Amino acid sequence: MMFMSSRFAILFVAALAASYGQDRPLDNSVKINLPPDSPVTLISANLGESHASQRGSAIVLDLDVALTLRNASPNRIRGVTVLVAAQEVTPGGKASVSVPSLDVAPNQNFPVHINLRLLRPMQMGNGPLVQVSLDGVLFQDFSFYGPNRLDSRRSMTAWEMEAQRDRKYFKSILAAHGVDGLKQAMLECLSREAQRPRFDVQVSRGPSVSSAASAEHNVRFAFLHFPGAPVEPVAGWAEIAGNEARNPRIDVRNLTDRQVRYVEVGWILTDRQGDQFVAASVPASGPQFNLKAGSTSRVLQDTALHISKAGGPVSITGVKGFIGQVEFADGTVWIPGHDSLAGAQLLGILQPSPEEQRLMDLYRKKGPKALAEELNKF
């Protein structure tokens, strides 16, 4: 009897140890935090196949969460951003999920899918493994609610302006050329998207990790200028070594009489074959960036990009830049117009806006008539 019980004890301990090293569901380990005065309320949170697994001294959290939120405000919602955090200090511990291009009426439900992976040290406390909190809600009138820790107000405002710009463009085609013209425009968008060069990009902060075999040299930016842009690029350089581009330094001038608090420069690289691609956006903001009316300031990032294609390094031969976004001190945002992008031949290089992605998806799934009906809603 004694022998039997000790054998069961050993088996129990072994099973416990084995189950500890394997996947565990995240039943009560995800906490959804919405403030009491939040304009959205939580209807349901389905954790799906979310699970945690141990990897070395860290916990890997695979999140497959489907939230259903309700618009509890009197305004139509255009975008929502949530912060998803397992811990905020070390890399891989936090992420954000944004849903732009929404049109949610008051008291209407809408989904937010969280489908990503986070890391968390093993030795953290006993609280929930993952915290989901609201970072911001953007309304139809561009008013905003939320702590804005991730600068989601500017991002969602820019996405909504891009959405209005792109809808206006397609509606003008619909008005001028009917559904057939809209179909033709969509086919052109899909063709551009299929032909857009695709490169693998890796970004790292801090000192270079380039191989010593590549000779490093400073390359001067060539800038694209848009008519009516409130900020213009004056001069800029980046260090190029083989397939690495790093430390962009760009001087920009404020052409308006308003204070600017954020500027984003699109960074285009060219390879030996002449293919151009937007490698990264170079943002400038914060206390060190002071762009008063009529003044000049420097956009710089201590960062390195490595470009590859099909597993092999890509030799960088040229750099271009353009002003992609400007935010004024009062929170209003400027983005380049459709004509400016077409005039600079950037439509085939830039990624489609979230709204253009949504409209292309609608066209693919439901055809030009459904797309025309969708455009006419706005």
Added chain:
Amino acid sequence: MTHPSETDLALYAGQDLGWLGRRECRRAVQEFAAVSESLADFNELPAISWNRLANEMKANIHLGLSAGECVRREAPVGTLARAFSARALTAYAGAMAVLVASLYLQRPMPPAAPAAANGSTILRATANGIELDQGGHALSLLHEVSDSVTYSAGAQGSMRAGYVDADGHVTINDVYVQ
């Protein structure tokens, strides 16, 4: 006349006896019928066929001599001359042309910098999703969830993925180096 010894008879049968001994043995064989009969026994010893062994040994020696001749022919004095013959130079030129053409077409680059060579943290966007690389240990943070997902890097240390989900909603995920 005395009988030849068995040893001499055996050597005579294998034709290995010297000229004088062979002459004496031949005469003895002719004179003594009994000796002639025993000669047949010696010539066809059940275990050892001396004639066959001898033929094989000769054949092996000829083979060795032929092989040695071949080796001597492979390292002739005129090797250098043949290495720079017209045919060889033509072949070298062809190989060089192929090499130069491949270098021109491929433009080989130095190998890509090793990820996180100095222990830094790297975010990488590939066709399969977004990866975090820390000290050479890679972890996928975001799998590709759609065929039409777009990735964009932020120079402040972030990576963004945008896609349209099955319900037609655009979802944008941002992950951060720090």
